[in-house]
Amino acid sequence: MTNKCNFTRYESNLQLAILKKCLLISLVILALLLLAMFKVSATVIEVLPKLEQMIENQQLPQDKNNQLQLGAVTALMVDKQYQEAITLLQQHQKQHPTNKTVCYLLALSYVGQANWQQADSATQDCIKIDDRWPVIYSLRGPILSALGKKKQALQQYNFVIALTPDEAGSYLQRAKFLYANRKNDKQALNKATKDIAKYLQLNGNASNSYGLQGLVYLALNKSPQAKTYLLKAIKTQPGNLTILAELLPLYYQEGKTNQARKLLHSSSKSFNKLDKEKNSLFQYLRAKHAIATKEKSKVEGYFQAALKLKPDNLAARKELIYWLDKQERLPETIPLAKKGLLLSPKDSYFTSYLAWALTDEGTDLAQAQSWLDKAKVLTPDNVFLSDTQAWLDVQQGNYRQALKHIQPSISYAQQVPEIAYHLGVIHYNLGEKNKAIEYLQLSLKLPESFSGRTQAKALLDNLTTSS
Numbered sequence: 001m002t003n004k005c006n007f008t009r010y011e012s013n014l015q016l017a018i019l020k021k022c023l024l025i026s027l028v029i030l031a032l033l034l035l036a037m038f039k040v041s042a043t044v045i046e047v048l049p050k051l052e053q054m055i056e057n058q059q060l061p062q063d064k065n066n067q068l069q070l071g072a073v074t075a076l077m078v079d080k081q082y083q084e085a086i087t088l089l090q091q092h093q094k095q096h097p098t099n100k101t102v103c104y105l106l107a108l109s110y111v112g113q114a115n116w117q118q119a120d121s122a123t124q125d126c127i128k129i130d131d132r133w134p135v136i137y138s139l140r141g142p143i144l145s146a147l148g149k150k151k152q153a154l155q156q157y158n159f160v161i162a163l164t165p166d167e168a169g170s171y172l173q174r175a176k177f178l179y180a181n182r183k184n185d186k187q188a189l190n191k192a193t194k195d196i197a198k199y200l201q202l203n204g205n206a207s208n209s210y211g212l213q214g215l216v217y218l219a220l221n222k223s224p225q226a227k228t229y230l231l232k233a234i235k236t237q238p239g240n241l242t243i244l245a246e247l248l249p250l251y252y253q254e255g256k257t258n259q260a261r262k263l264l265h266s267s268s269k270s271f272n273k274l275d276k277e278k279n280s281l282f283q284y285l286r287a288k289h290a291i292a293t294k295e296k297s298k299v300e301g302y303f304q305a306a307l308k309l310k311p312d313n314l315a316a317r318k319e320l321i322y323w324l325d326k327q328e329r330l331p332e333t334i335p336l337a338k339k340g341l342l343l344s345p346k347d348s349y350f351t352s353y354l355a356w357a358l359t360d361e362g363t364d365l366a367q368a369q370s371w372l373d374k375a376k377v378l379t380p381d382n383v384f385l386s387d388t389q390a391w392l393d394v395q396q397g398n399y400r401q402a403l404k405h406i407q408p409s410i411s412y413a414q415q416v417p418e419i420a421y422h423l424g425v426i427h428y429n430l431g432e433k434n435k436a437i438e439y440l441q442l443s444l445k446l447p448e449s450f451s452g453r454t455q456a457k458a459l460l461d462n463l464t465t466s467s
Contacts, residue, residue, distance in 0.1 A: 239270030
């Protein structure tokens with residue numbers, strides 16, 4: 001089997017405050033450009049701070065040809081024609097090698113391509129031109145995050161604060177980095193809280209910090225405080241579905257589904273339905289709400305609507321697989337998992353789930369073993385894979401081997417009904433009737449439904465009536 005978990009993830013666009021004194025580039029176009037380009041990673045939610053003078057002190061000649069040239073560059077970037085923009089910028093850079101704005105735009109174009117190595121190289125070139133320009137360190141932080149260089153990324157945010165100690169946005173930026181990349185580190189989360197306090201002390205806009213403060217409290221397992229701040233955030237930004245995705249489960253935990261429904265309804269009026277990404281997320285949240293309110297007939301329709309709008313909504317795909325699995329509709333999960341692997345070839349969930357589903361289906365055990373081997377490489381510490389291996393052994397009639405392989409998973413039998421069921425089947429086939437009955441009863445006592453529940457009940461009935 002695969003690990004069952006909550007797949008809701010906080011995903012946020014990286015927002016760039018208005019860049020003042022922009023001599024050559026439309027404020028509106030550039031702001032939209034940066035918002036679009038920084039949707040690249042679910043783990044990178046750092047926000048570029050308010051930077052007052054992006055192009056201050058530039059020596060770019062302001063003749064008509066140069067304005068047209070950079071205008072063409074920004075138009076290409078907005079249209080996501082990044083390579084063409086890079087070509088023009090490189091030509092311009094040869095004429096003006098010390099112009100840091102051109103260098104900055106070149107780095108942004110590489111970000112648009114998700115070419116992180118080249119983007120980092122471009123930011124280093126900018127630093128050689130001006131090593132006290134906070135803008136470039138703000139850009140380099142997310143780039144290094146995407147490269148997995150978290151320690152170096154944090155240094156960039158520290159540099160920005162050192163260069164602009166009285167700039168409120170710098171502290172909020174670092175707080176977002178700490179939350180996004182070290183949310184399991186209590187010390188880092190406490191530091192993020194202090195950065196938020198400093199942001200507010202420097203007269204930062206409080207409404208901009210509500211969502212982050214709520215998420216930090218959530219990571220610290222302080223649900224009441226988290227709910228307070230997330231609710232403040234959603235009241236100021238009712239169309240922020242990523243925040244809503246974190247807030248709604250807190251209401252479900254309290255059994256307050258009516259309040260959750262009102263929040264969901266209010267948010268439905270606050271975003272453009274033609275935005276497929278947001279609408280897909282909204283349909284996903286409706287599916288989650290239907291699960292919470294036990295409106296079983298609506299769940300699948302909402303999930304399918306989310307995937308129709310955005311097939312690469314991986315969270316919705318995983319949750320639909322999980323839900324179908326619990327309904328004992330295993331054959332329907334396999335194509336969903338295979339499609340998920342086409343969209344995200346190294347996704348550990350899709351890989352491990354496909355191994356499990358093919359094993360349980362039992363028609364192609366060689367393929368099941370192949371996917372299981374891949375899953376073990378991706379997540380070698382996933383103890384649930386030992387259960388899948390054991391179930392594959394059962395399908396092949398190797399019951400002693402199955403008992404050996406399932407050992408790392410046994411401690412989870414009290415929480416995961418599939419494991420208890422599998423243990424029951426293994427002990428039954430080893431002639432250990434009492435142990436088989438014990439584990440089968442355990443699997444059926446657990447409230448969670450699971451693939452195999454019908455078979456577990458049938459086997460238990462057979463064992464208890466024949467005794």
